[in-house]
Amino acid sequence: MKTKDFSFNLPGELIAQYPPAERGKSRLMVLDRSTGSRTHRMVEELPDILDEASLLVFNNSKVRKARLYARSLAAGINTEFLLLNREQDDGRCVWKVMAKRARRRRMGSRYAFADGREGEIVGEDGEFRLLRFDQPIDENWLDVYGHIPLPPYIKRDDGEMDSERYQTVYARVPGSAAAPTAGLHFTDALLEKLRRKGMETAFITLHVGLGTFLPVRSENIEDHKMHEEVFTIDEQSAARIEDAKARGRPIVAVGTTSVRTLESAWDGKKLRRGEGSTDIFIYPGYSFNLVDALFTNFHTPESTLLMLVSAFASGREWILESYELAVRERYRFFSYGDAMFIR
Secondary structure, X not given: OEHHHHOOOOOHHHEOOOOOOOOOOOEEEEEEOOOOEEEEXXXXXXXXHOOOOOEEEEEOEEEOOOEEEEEEOOOOOEEEEEXXXXXXXXXXXXXXXXXXXXXXXXXXXXXXXXXXXXXXXXXXXXXXXXXXXXXXXXXXXXXXXXXXXXXXXXXXXXXXXXXXXXXXXXXXXXXXXXXXXXXXXXXXXXXXXXXXXXXXXXXXXXXXXXXXXXXXXXXXXXXXXXXXXXXXXXXHHHHHHHHHHHHXXXXXXXXXXXXXXXHHHEOOOOEOOEEEXXXXXXXXXXXXXXXXXEEEEOXXXXXXXXXXXXXXXXXXXXXXXXXXXXXXXXXXXXXXXXXXXXX
């Protein structure tokens, strides 16, 4: 299967540069796999769309302010880094990073960061770099000096508003380098309305990184290698999900990261507890074992996320036709855009 088979034409003005004025006030395209129908609703109508026996599974990972600006100590040129994850080391503060103009970020290059901290390139891993800081970098420091890692299709600098809106209302565990964006649509009021209608919720954690947002560069999708992402499932959530499965209640994954976590952790009878990692790549032909419905955003062309959604919808053609309809109907696309629900 070719990567280019998952391409579509999208006018640039439909790529949402800002979130809606009010969280949750987004459009929702509902796809019904049993009838092939498509209907246009609003996210706030979700409690009336879902089966009241549903269990919704959310990813509660919190986006860290992972974008750092720096100045080269040798050339005096400004650059930027995206922190991905802290490396296991001998006590030194070493992070795996994506670097702007990575080929110029060579071994031994040193950089000045906010508040006088310095960093040095101490390793190379393909297009990535290992960056060692002279002082520890923790979440408190990042909250002060870091920036929200908005994706490259948002053509502006991050602002104070993004600190709130590029974060789910239920985010709890810091560690993501990008938001689990399907969850951005949910408000406390919507969550409460779902619960009042008898629906249950469960929270898992998958820290969003390269496995989610790295582009597919191979001609054939089967040749693409997913990077590992770390997830955690606690006892309470695992038991709740297993009970829903046993009782035949619909399990609704909120976001592709929830799908990948659930499908990776399920062994056919129970979910893995505690911490794990996944490099699962879901594309058409995959048989889903646990997830019955999916709430998601509109995804970028030729991405692993679009391939996953195509697999869940039982067909690339139907999804691409739905995307074409979304373009005609002027839906807003990507992280700050509108939503899709597939049942």
